[in-house]
Amino acid sequence: MWRLLGLTRPMAGVMLLAIACGVLGFCCATFLPVVATRFALDALAGSLPPMGAVAGALVGLAVARGALHYAEQTCNHYIAFKLLAHVRDLVFGKLRELAPAKLAGHDRGSLVSTITSDVELLEVFFAHTISPVSIAVVMAVVMTAFLAGISPKVALVALVGYLCVGVGMPLLGAHLSADAGRVTRAQAGRLSGIVLDSLRGLSQVLQFGAGDARMGLIDDESRRLSDAQGRLSSASSTVAAASGALIMLFSLAVMFLGGSLVVSGEMTVDGMAIATVAVMGSFGPFVALANLGTTLQGTIASGARILAILDEEPAVAEVTDGEDIEFSGTSAHGVGFSYGGEEVLDNVSLEVPQGKVVGIEGRSGSGKSTLCRLFMRFWDVDRGSIALSGTRVDVINTRSLRASEGLVEQDTFLFHGSIRDNLLVARPDATQEKIEAACRAASVRDFIVGLPKGYDTMVGELGDTLSGGERQRLGLARAFLHDAPFLILDEPTSNLDSLNEGVVLRSIARLHGSRTVLLVSHRPSTMAVADQTYSMDSGRVS
Numbered sequence: 178m179w180r181l182l183g184l185t186r187p188m189a190g191v192m193l194l195a196i197a198c199g200v201l202g203f204c205c206a207t208f209l210p211v212v213a214t215r216f217a218l219d220a221l222a223g224s225l226p227p228m229g230a231v232a233g234a235l236v237g238l239a240v241a242r243g244a245l246h247y248a249e250q251t252c253n254h255y256i257a258f259k260l261l262a263h264v265r266d267l268v269f270g271k272l273r274e275l276a277p278a279k280l281a282g283h284d285r286g287s288l289v290s291t292i293t294s295d296v297e298l299l300e301v302f303f304a305h306t307i308s309p310v311s312i313a314v315v316m317a318v319v320m321t322a323f324l325a326g327i328s329p330k331v332a333l334v335a336l337v338g339y340l341c342v343g344v345g346m347p348l349l350g351a352h353l354s355a356d357a358g359r360v361t362r363a364q365a366g367r368l369s370g371i372v373l374d375s376l377r378g379l380s381q382v383l384q385f386g387a388g389d390a391r392m393g394l395i396d397d398e399s400r401r402l403s404d405a406q407g408r409l410s411s412a413s414s415t416v417a418a419a420s421g422a423l424i425m426l427f428s429l430a431v432m433f434l435g436g437s438l439v440v441s442g443e444m445t446v447d448g449m450a451i452a453t454v455a456v457m458g459s460f461g462p463f464v465a466l467a468n469l470g471t472t473l474q475g476t477i478a479s480g481a482r483i484l485a486i487l488d489e490e491p492a493v494a495e496v497t498d499g500e501d502i503e504f505s506g507t508s509a510h511g512v513g514f515s516y517g518g519e520e521v522l523d524n525v526s527l528e529v530p531q532g533k534v535v536g537i538e539g540r541s542g543s544g545k546s547t548l549c550r551l552f553m554r555f556w557d558v559d560r561g562s563i564a565l566s567g568t569r570v571d572v573i574n575t576r577s578l579r580a581s582e583g584l585v586e587q588d589t590f591l592f593h594g595s596i597r598d599n600l601l602v603a604r605p606d607a608t609q610e611k612i613e614a615a616c617r618a619a620s621v622r623d624f625i626v627g628l629p630k631g632y633d634t635m636v637g638e639l640g641d642t643l644s645g646g647e648r649q650r651l652g653l654a655r656a657f658l659h660d661a662p663f664l665i666l667d668e669p670t671s672n673l674d675s676l677n678e679g680v681v682l683r684s685i686a687r688l689h690g691s692r693t694v695l696l697v698s699h700r701p702s703t704m705a706v707a708d709q710t711y712s713m714d715s716g717r718v719s
């Protein structure tokens with residue numbers, strides 16, 4: 178909570194304005210009936226001021242109440258939405274640092290839920306917690322001082338009432354909802370994770386008839402979510418009912434106390450009427466806090482999840498004060514690496530001279546893709562070193578490293594958008610000629626121009642109808658378009674038929690001399706294009 182509060186520091190001025198407007202607004206709301214009572218008492222005594230003054234005072238207070246409440250809400254929401262934008266910016270910046278190594282193990286659904294609904298829930302904290310609490314504290318002081326001027330005993334009873342509603346009710350809410358707020362947040366994340374997972378694995382679910390089991394899982398998680406939500410709403414209804422009852426109780430207490438003080442001569446009838454009306458109308462700022470006990474827990478849970486992401490240390494730190502390189506070949510020396518547990522690479526050394534195509538073959542799981550990712554510096558090596566142009570990758574500026582390398586992984590991810598958009602990811606300023614040349618080299622041009630909308634065909638429209646081979650060739654076209662001097666191709670032909678494989682291999686062969694290629698494949702036909710081939714077995718290279 179302190180750290181979330183810390184974020185509001187640059188907004189302190191607007192926050193003070195919100196609090197000032199809130200206090201003045203509640204003063205208008207509370208003193209409107211008080212002033213009206215005063216006029217009524219004056220009328221009874223036969224000394225009513227002119228009606229114009231009476232109407233002016235009452236209408237003035239009512240209009241001021243509306244305007245001040247509007248100003249308070251505007252300030253609060255200005256602060257909240259500025260801060261939400263700032264928090265989103267921090268979270269996306271952090272995700273960029275954490276990707277891909279630290280995001281590999283994250284539950285995607287939870288992550289999406291944190292980025293979207295958790296950040297949004299902070300609005301409750303920034304717009305509906307900080308200033309209402311401050312306003313309630315100030316109003317408690319103002320009202321107690323005002324009532325003490327009429328009768329200290331009445332002021333004391335009112336203060337106890339304010340504490341019961343403003344402090345007791347949030348505590349009751351927190352007690353009744355227990356950890357339902359935290360559970361609701363966590364459960365919402367789990368549910369989105371499972372739904373996302375089920376959607377992505379839809380064909381497996383259908384193929385193995387796992388629909389009922391999957392549905393059962395989603396039902397169970399939904400039930401847990403609605404149980405937690407049910408506990409939350411039941412707690413807030415109880416709190417709302419109890420608050421209403423307390424307000425009536427304390428108003429009656431003030432009235433009866435006032436009556437007895439009038440009888441004992443310690444208070445005038447006018448004083449009793451004004452004190453009772455003032456107390457009855459003064460609970461607004463405290464009622465605004467009553468539900469904090471149920472809502473704040475969820476908000477704090479969301480804040481904790483966001484802060485946990487912001488606190489996570491990236492596996493690989495971005496380099497901005499290192500060296501820029503001109504690519505002239507790459508090498509690995511004595512590289513050892515594990516993902517945490519078992520060793521995946523052990524003492525791996527290889528040379529990829531400039532302009533050459535170097536192949537790596539080996540059985541599944543021997544660590545070929547891992548080595549590719551280490552060349553990209555998605556992870557840092559545990560032992561040994563990887564260097565580009567003789568400079569260790571961990572001292573090369575990340576921007577320069579990314580500009581020097583292009584990676585085609587086994588699975589090509591296509592963003593929602595047109596084929597052209599997906600290709601331009603690799604090089605936003607590419608001309609149509611460059612796009613065509615890259616697609617021709619990847620043997621995908623004929624497929625694209627054969628589509629009714631050509632390069633403007635939406636990938637989303639195609640959905641799963643795009644074959645594995647077509648996606649793979651689009652991935653290759655992207656890499657060719659990227660124009661990096663060093664291309665890392667991880668199984669670039671695994672989904673291609675021999676005709677398309679032939680076209681792609683001829684394109685790779687044409688790269689000889691102009692680009693350097695590290696080519697991973699288990700296909701002898703693909704390996705034939707390499708100048709030199711390393712063999713990988715159980716994390717070792719020969």
Ligand SMILES: Nc1ncnc2c1ncn2[C@@H]1O[C@H](COP(=O)(O)OP(=O)(O)OP(=O)(O)O)[C@@H](O)[C@H]1O
Pocket residue numbers: 281516521539540541542543544545546547548
């Ligand atoms: N992100 C990861 N976290 C933990 N372990 C991983 C991760 N990625 C890969 N591994 C493990 O590292 C080992 C090497 O995997 P890698 O993908 O590098 O092998 P590969 O030779 O490319 O296999 P294939 O030819 O099947 O793609 C495997 O045992 C794999 O389970």
